[in-house]
Amino acid sequence: MRLWARSLRGRVTIIATVVAALVLTPVAIAGVLITRHLIAQATWDSTGDTAARIAARVRGGELGAGHGLPVLDSDVDLIQLVAHDGRILAASDAARKLPMLSGVRPRPGGRDVDVTACLPAMCMHITVMRAGLTAEAPIVYAARRTPPLLSTRSMEISAAVQLAAIxxxxxxxxxxxTGSALRPVARMRRELDHITARDLSRRVTEPPGDDEVAQLARSVNGTLARLERAGLQQRQFAADASHELRTPIAGLRAQLESAQLYPDEADVRTLVKSALRDTDRLEAIITDLLLLARIGSGEDAAAREQVDLAELVRQELARRTDRVPVRTELAEGVTVHGVRLQLARVLTNLLDNAQRHAEKQVSVEVRRQDGQAVLCVENDGAPIAVGDRKRIFERFTRLDAARSRDAGGTGLGLAIARDVALAHGGQIRVEDSPHGARFVLRLPATWPG
Incomplete structure (x- = not known):
């Protein structure tokens, strides 16, 4: 029983059987009781009808003492006419040698009486009726053998056997x-047991149809596909991060080894300046990697506050000294609920990206649109091809030589902007612009106050 209860198949079987038993047992009991009642009623009806007909003929003088009593119903063959003093005046052939069928005597003028009685060889259903209204009127006893379904427990046994069979x-x-329905699930479990992190390209078998099991299989395969993509992205990210970290480390090592080999030729000031530049790049990459790891982790949930985007833009521009002038169009009262430092980092990354690729102008716009706070940063540099507009937000993505690594760029700025937008329930994307590249950040807006 414990083995059955541990499996879903066994539990469903037990529950279904218990429910069937709870429903069918009362039905079986009721059926037996109703059947017994109907058989007993039919038996009493036949004996009562025979007794009434015999009594009528006795009152009419057709039957009396010494006469053989006729059998009017083949089932009711035990009939006796008994005097008020107990003498048997007449009987049917089957009852001729029997003692008085019952000692019950109805009261004069009273109703007939139905009784059961048992002789050594059989049990009977008997209807007792007076043939007249006086106390001296003879009494008619009409009896039939008790039907086997009433005299034995065969009907109950039969019902119990049938119930057990059902x-x-x-x-x-x-x-x-249940086993047939769960067979695809068992197959999926076996197939999942053989899928490891080293090979996420395998999929489980999808059963035909559109039932819950088929939907589960499709969901599992969808999850495996996402895990596979995540694994590929993780490996690619690890490779890219290693490459990005290795480059400044290799440059720094080369300079130090050269100074060690040729100390007289080394320019200490140039060496230190170059080493600090490589160190700054390493620090920037590590800082961005740590920020990416924290975004969306919930660590900054307590730091969320109402942030005015127009004020955030003004504060950021006030502390910057950019080579390309920035034109602003800032609507007042456009606020969001978020982490101020992360949103400021998104703005900084978008402005840095725009300054690196702009030719003559960068524009920043803040507005409220359809319940969203919209921040647009646009530059008049080279546009971004439609096919690259999603890829540009991936980590360490380099689109072409013109957008290769610049001074101060880590290749993670736009990836950070995307993750911050998603963590704040919004999105960032590249949209069409007649002037160059246009980055649009959309976040759920709040109302000031």
């Missing part, structure tokens, strides 16, 4: 049907 059939059918 419950067994219910359990077997539920076990088979």
């Amino acid at each position: 419950l067994a059939l219910t359990a077997w059918a539920t076990w088979v049907v």
Whole structure:
């Protein structure tokens, strides 16, 4: 029983069988009781009808003492006419040698009486009726043998056997049907057991149709596909991060080894300046990697506050000294609920990106649109091809030589902007612009106050 209860198939079978038993047992009991009642009623009806007809003929003078009593119903063959003093005046052939069928005597003028009685060889259903209204009127006893269904427990045994058979059939059918329904799930489990992190390209078998199991298989395959993409992105990210970190480290090592080999030729000031530049780049990459790891982790949930985007833009521009002038169009009262430092980092990254690729102008716009706070940063540099507009937000993505690594760039700025937008329930994307590249950040807006 414990083994059955541990499996879903066994539990469903047990539950179905118990429910069937709870429903069918009262039905079986009621059926037996109703059947017994109907058989008993039919038996009393036949004996009562025979007794009434015999009594009528006795009152009419057709039957009396010494006469053989006729059998009017083949089932009711035990008939006696008994005097008020207990003498048997007449009887049917089957009852001629029997003692008085019952000692019950109805009261004069009273109703007929239905009784049961048992002789050594049989039990009987008897209707007792006076043939007249006086106390001296003879009494008619009409009896028939008790039907076997009433005298034995055969009907109860038969109902119990049938109930047990139905419950067994219910359990077997539920076990088979449940097993058939869960077979694809068992197959998926076996297939999933063989899928490891080293090979996420495998998929589980999808059963035909559109039932819950088929939907589960498709969901599992969708999850495996996302895990595979995440694994590929993780490996690519690790390779890219290693490459990005290795480059400044290799440059720094080369300079130090050269100074060690040729100390007299080394320019200490130039060496230190170059080493600090490589160190700054390493620090920037590590800082961005740590920020990417923290975004969306929930660590900054307590730091969320109402942020005015127009004020944030003004504060950022006030502390910057850019080579390309920035034109602003800032609507007042456009606020969002977020982490101020992260949103400021998004703005900084977008402005840095725009300054690196702009020719003559960068524009920043803040507005409220359809319940969203919109921040647009646009530059008049080279536009971004439609096919690259999603890829540009991936980590360490380099589109072409014109957008290769610049001074101060880590290749993670736009990836950070995307992750911050998603963590704040928004999105960032590149949109069409007649002047160059246009980055649009959309976040759920709040109302000031």
